[in-house]
Amino acid sequence: QVQLVESGGGLVQAGDSLRLSCTASGRTFSSYTMGWFRQAPGKEREFVAAIPWSGPVTYYADSVKGRFTISRDNAKNTAYLQMNSLKPEDKAVYYCAASAPRTVLGLTTTRMYPYWGQGTQVTVSS
Secondary structure: OOOEEEEOOEEEEOOOOEEEEEEEOOOOHHHEEEEEEEEOOOOOOEEEEEEOOOOOOOEEOOOOOOOEEEEEEHHHOEEEEEEOOOOHHHOEEEEEEEEEEOOOOOOOOHHHOOEEOOOEEEEEEO
């Protein structure tokens, strides 16, 4: 079982930056593909970014490409989402998620991730 704890959300102005962190329990963090998703009120949870367990290639939703950066530090069991040039439409609850070990297929879909954090609120004022 993997437990994920997010932190770093908050209230910022448009154009500001935030860095979200997701710390995982357990000793096999390096074998998990990590993803970030977000959910705005009244909308479905949507993919934001993912970083596979197997290598440095990263994946992003078109809406955040060029502004957000996902990374991981396996020594710290932590994944990060650096969010720059935030926009009001980025407002949402952000969730990190972990895959089953050594899984990469479908990493933009929620069903690939059995483990989820509790979410952290990001609010961007205009």
